[in-house]
Amino acid sequence: MHGLSLLRLGWRRPLRCPPVAPSCARPRVSLQWASSLTDRKRRAEETGIETLTAKWQPHWDNLAPQWHSLRLSDKGNAYVLPMFPYPSGTLHLGHLRVYTISDVLARFKHMQGYKVLHPIGWDAFGLPAENAAIERGVHPEKWTLQNIEAMKAQIKEMGGRWDWDSELRTCDPAFYKHTQSIFLMLHERGLAYQAESLVNYDPVDKTVLANEQVDANGCSWRSGAKVEKKMLKQWFLKIKAFQEPLLKDLDTLAEDGRWPEKVLAMQRNWIGRSEGSQLSFDVKSNDTSFRFNPIEVFTTRADTLFGVQYLALSLSHPIVQRLAVNNDALRAFLERAKDMPQDTKEGFLLSDISAENPIAEITDASDSSIPIYVAPYVLDEYGSGAVMGVPGHDTRDHAFWRKNAGDSLIKVVIFPTQNSTLAAMEPGHEDKPYTERGFVAADIATFGNLTSKQAMRKVVAAVRSTGKDAKMTSTWRLRDWLISRQRYWGAPIPIIHCGACGPVPVPRDQLPVELPSLPDSFFKDRTGNPLVEDESWKKTTCPKCGSVAERETDTMDTFMDSSWYFFRFLDSENEKELVDPKKAKDGLPVDLYIGGVEHAILHLLYARFISKFLATTQVWPEGKRFLGEPFKRLITQGMVHGETFTDPETGRFLRPDEVDASNPTQPKIIKTGVTAQVSYEKMSKSKYNGVDPGTTIAKYGADATRAHMLFQAPVGDVLDWDEKKIAGVQRWLHRVVRLSRAVWLPDEKLDDFKITTKIDSQLGDILEDLSGRRILRPYQPFVEKMIESLSDDDAKLWIKTQQTITSVVESYSRTYSMNTIVSDLMILTNSIWDTPNSSAITPYLKWYSTMHLIRMVAPIAPGVGEEGWHSLMNLAAPASKQSDLSTVFASGFPTADLAILDQLTHKHKCVVQIDGKRRFQVTIPKLPKTISPNDTEAVSKFILDELIQTEEGGKWLDKQTGMIWKKSLTGQPHPVYKIVPDDWNVIAVKEGALCNFVSPKTKRSSNV
Template identity: 50%
Template sequence: MPLLQSRLIGCAAARRALSNPSLHNSIRRPIIARHAPAATLSRRCYAIDLTSIDNKWRKRWKESNESMKPSDKLADSKDNHYVLPMFPYPSGTLHLGHLRVYSIADVIARFRSLKGDKVMLPMGWDAFGLPAENAAIERNVAPEKWTTINMAKMKEQLELMNGSWDWNRELSTCDPSFYKHTQKLFLMLHERGLAYQAEAEVNWDPVDKTVLANEQVDSNGCSWRSGVKVEKRNLKQWFFRISEFREALLEELEALAKENAWPERVLAQQKNWLGKSAGASVKFPVLAMGHDIRAAIEVFTTRPDTLFGVQYVALAASHPIVAKLAASDPELQAFIDTIPGLPADSKVGYLLPHLRAINPLAYHEETPDATKVSLPVYVAPYVLGDYGEGAVMGVPGHDLRDNAFWKEHHYDAPVRQVLSASEDESTTAMENEPFVEHGIMSEHSGYFKGKHSAAAGEEIVKLLEKAELAKPVEKWRLRDWLISRQRYWGTPIPIIHCDTCGSVPVPDEQLPVKLPDVDWSETRSGSPLESSAEFVNTTCPKCNSAARRDTDTMDTFVDSSWYYARFTDPHNQDQPFSPEAGKTLPVDTYIGGIEHAILHLLYARFIFKFLASTDLLPQYTEETYKSAEPFKRLITQGMVHGKTYIDPDNGRFLKPDEVDLTDPNKPKVVASGRSANIAYEKMSKSKYNGVDPSEFISKYGADATRAHMLFQAPVGDVLNWDEGKITGVTRWLQRLHDQITAIAAEPCEKNTSARDYLAAKHGRIGSASAKELAQWDAEAGIWRDVQRTIASVTASYDEVYSLNTVVSDLMILTNTLADNTTASPIVKREAAQALITMMAPITPAFAEECWDLLHPSSPSIFESTSFPTTDASLAELVRPRVQPCAVQINGKVRGVVNIPPPPAELAGDELRDWMVKEILQTEEGAARFSVGQYDLRAAKRAIPVRGGKTINFVLK
């Protein structure tokens, strides 16, 4: 099929095809504009084939590498711009979410390239991890083979998107040439004491048979991958000491908040996950009957002002006191065994029968009697063993969670409230909900009655500190990063265990420690690497004695915590990247989903700060390395939702063959004939609303698909995908192609710029005829619209989140060109060139095709021109010669006339008189508004508004 089939047929042939069905069917009709239906097509000589245009220019780009020249070496320069979308996991199929994020990245990269920057836009594969291993098990194929096949398939799909990826920098995290340096990074951290092994209670996924980091367990205590309830086990594991950088990770969030560099939502999630809390450690002495327990229960609290309201103490199942009591209490042990199966918000508890706690304030002489009563002690699953001291003080009157627990176990018991919103509400009805804010201490607070709770809290801590029962402390929610995984498909941990020397790092010259060929699909506990004696058994690098390799692999988030740095120097065999290449960092614009806020993004910030403390990033010093950030700007795109059809009778999602779409706007259930309900939902197989981007691109073309995706919603919003709406974009492209073809065919003085042409013409405007003035108005209007569009589009490209307005602005400019056909070819050609260049980042192949029409012998648009800038040098064009003025009589519009814009200095009566004069000097004004009932000269009052664009005359 020819690229532009109609270039081979004339307008007469097109008319014959439309009137002759047999001829009509032999001609492909890829895209026909709605504004130009079949009857109008006779005026057009062709219908564009966008998919053929894509194929043509992708081939040329591949041959000449001119789409956007990749920079092999980016120097430390302000002209660099490193654009990076989060690299994909090679599942085998790209979805519309991929298409959205990678289209956005390519648009930014092409825009920066046209602006003159040296742009880096690499692509690679996040190839290790559980999904690949589990999929390989299901398909009975090695994960390496499955992953390699998927990467090849997805690379083909990515290339269909008209992206300008620098494939010379392609990397895969499962390639030994990459994970050699992941292992080197581990050893660098180990040398600094930031990678260590320790026995700890860990999260165990019984389905995937591996340990999970805290960040990989959801709020319900379930695995983020398998969805199964996570178990707790004590295992010896490897950790990264991310806590060493917690202050820097928190403090630099403020820098990332400046100028909205990072979304507020991401910053809030990271701040919450870091969880810095200033509070107090408080000791509750215990009374143990029949047990040798002497140590006080230590509790961390951020609200010491509520100590008077403590009504119980709760311990985590892992608390040392609980472990001691469980040894002789079978019922307690049985309760502990049930905890892994309970929901995270469970309010069940086990009352320890022989243990009571004493409120430390009980020893103060002015403490109310209620506070001196000994407190029940529970074992409760809602208490976290790894936060604070594994114990909480229960304050039902001032904490929602404690209130729910208390009511579960003491339904009829009163709830004591010890502070309220104001002094005149010092006592609050027990039936009320807990008061969780700061307020005024009540009569139940003894000596502190009437004081503000914040100040009282500080005084209480000082009081107890003297008795060695409390001290101010600071706590963090963040825990060190657990990186050990008991699976095969990951980076082997480069440590050798020797009975004599202990844990010994693998020497650099022995890296990479490669994955062995093992029976990786064997389903059992422990690491699959243990089954390879050849891998496990080795010699100690220090003493040459028999030793064993570590058989765990690393969390795949270790790979993604530094891959962006490897892209700067992907073929370096000796270092993760050279110090010279490292000067390219940080990434200027990073694009990806908000779901990575507290996993990948937090880990990447930690690792980059560590790298900034090494010789690999010489731009940072000992004083500045903790302020280093990997991504200057973060763009989080919204999800793509698909259209679902729902049976109104039972709420069931309908399969495609169960819906009658004869009228797409009124879908019907085939079985019942009833109207189907429509909703937009997250795409999934169970909802039958998935869309294959490759099929969509093959149908409409990559450029139309990209423009449609960007046009439908702001970047940060959820995009409700509706295939039917792409017709608006394809009509626009067809219409613009018509105009470019016509402009290219017009003779034009190519050595004269539009600016010079308009400047010369303005000097003759005083003697111009009415026809010449009309042409001047059209040409000046085009000039003004081009300048406005350049300013608006540039701002939108820079802002990124409003890329949808780029498409709408360019559509408006297209209409301006179409509505001013009498303008000079010089002005129209230059406006068309600006329009094509502005759309090139979004529709690169289509822009190339249009550029080729205007400049048949020139190189690629990305080589031939740069992004347009506004030109304010022609002051006479800033304001139009005439503007429409709506003439109202007694509030109703009776006509519109064209008059000059009023002089800025006129106002009041002077402005009114000037406008009346100008209106009556026009042909329509003289005929309509100087005689009869609409004679303006008889007006009692005239009110000009909107800068002279409207005037209301009040007549009798």
């Protein structure tokens, strides 16, 4: 490529005529422009990255009322929502990470031309506030509102842009009025009910927990206390009525990676549909005065029925409860079992009863009697609270049997190969169950050598033929949602209990049922539910009969609030409806929902349930189009871990002030001189590894903190927070600011430097404008020749700019690879910086490239973006400062000039035909200047050599597998074009833009 020399092109002053008003007209807020390169460099050096957010915040605040109109185009609505925070009082880095991600994406969508809703609110009800009230002797509302104000101030420091006019608090009666309304809608449809149930009770927080709020060790998710089992009357929502669509529609959310597979897997597992069989086991009792109904068992492996060696019943199974009346040992075991972990292998043998294997009379088995145990691992909710134990083919059953039956032989009835015979497993190194599917033992009558799949259906049919109950069925792990909480700080359940009428819904016109106003002193050191003791609030009249009645004193699970809050953001001031259906139609589903994977089961499952329900009502009838799914795309960010120092000798966590970290690779414990162990772990007070986002922002600035957070790790990965690396991000952002100060523009060119085309102009338009202003001399045809004559340096810069735009837009729009965005922008920054001023065009291309860079940086580092925008625009057209574009965020997001890339990279499109019919199109290099377009043989050879290297070309031209060779009658290579057969012809025209292969058949036809 021949570069444009200064002698040929010249650096000419533009004509002394009024400048064309650029469409990228000037911002109202201007910067004083330095007249010399020295001054520009000095001022760039003096620009403090850490101060830019605070500098521009007043300007953004002034623009807030007109923000949604500051768009170059109207692409419709977009809803970007981070999971709203619990107002604990202090933001942590996890908050900062999720809000940075959402803010970046919201700003990007805004710059693309969308009217973006990016709201913030507060998940303000909950146990922590009430516990704090008890500890401090202050009303939970007062504590909550103080925390909200503190966190709002912290959020504003991070440089985010929020729709504060949509702000909501779930503890506001104006909000929970509609939470209560949703409860009543569910109640009217029979989807809310009250029932006696054995529930999980937290003895520390003194409230009931849903199954989802109890961990694998049987402890409360909130307090960590060992959960107790209590029989209480509670309110439930029938989420099971929606279990089919909740499971099925996960497939839709999986399309195009809309939801992370990890979250989908967790929800599938929690909903837990299992296909299997229901079998009935008769029960025999040593006491003839006792008669028991058959035990119903669900199993996914009916093929292992021949190997059943015990049945296990849940703690509350009717048979267990009946026998416990007269069995002291059993009652004692049941009491102990309450404190056992859920996966315990402890069991209690019910020696007075046994079960009969329903398949025994078909197989003539002699040992049909089966012992029955009580086992804490059996859940009441699974099947009918009973499972069959097959130690030979289930790991858990095997462990339970060895624990409770010792060295007893274990039956093996399924084998990996056919023609295997029944076997017995003894204790030892081979004592492991075979858990895969396989073949039934050959010596089991009627079923021998059947595959597991065949045996499952045949077993069910055979048992049914004997008159016993048996059927193919499915079971679900999902249980109805327990929403009752015995605490004050939650939305009251809108039910009134009447002695004559029973539970009666509160009339809609009496909503909200507000919490009573209680003095601060009421909460000090109090236990239990204050609502039970507040007689003035509790006593009321029945809406149905007018009799004296009592309000329901339970409040709703706070997940009820978060199951629908995203509806309310669309219409937060509506006093009559929870949302105007038209606004729901225009605004839902949420386009981007960002939050932690820890909410995969609880919040996200409940939100899907309530949204699907509301899609069946007049609240969101349009929701049927989206299967009632509330969130189109889900982004789950990883946790933020902090640097943790540990004493290697004692294992004690060390405070940072106990460690000399001047040598980061060898941090020393100050007191002992021993090298401390360094790791990155979940931040906590006990590990002394917490980081205050406010301190970090004050030290490094919001822009550098945000960019560092995005750059350090992919969004979905754990982020190891290492402030030592933030300096590199600071240097990069400072270099961006220096570029915006045009440190690449010599002093002698400053007076004449003007930009008079759109900032998103394509290269041809830019060059044509420069030619028209006599900065460059015109060529004929102008655009093609000018582009062809670009210097290598200019071409590389423009290529890199367009490639970066393409990559960044892809990352912002589809992959959400924020770390690669920062990396790509760093590379582009260096490319602009390193490109020499090799032609008259270079400064102009640098201006456009820098402008694109700044607009791509702006969502990540708003202060740097705004500073750079105003700086560059003042340089470009200082006579047009009073324009309407007052912020970089009104300038639009760069769009790649893709059409120019092939020209700049010396490639073009080649259409390939077979017998005149188009087959495919590929991009190949243009003809080198050493080949004349009139030399048809040389052109054809060059085109063929390039085509064979492409994937599509290889499919046709490869000598072993190519379709052209398969259609050859001779199979011999062409004497000139070796990679095609000699009975084919090649015609290349338009300098290689079209290549036609002529087959032997066509050639013969033309010769006739």
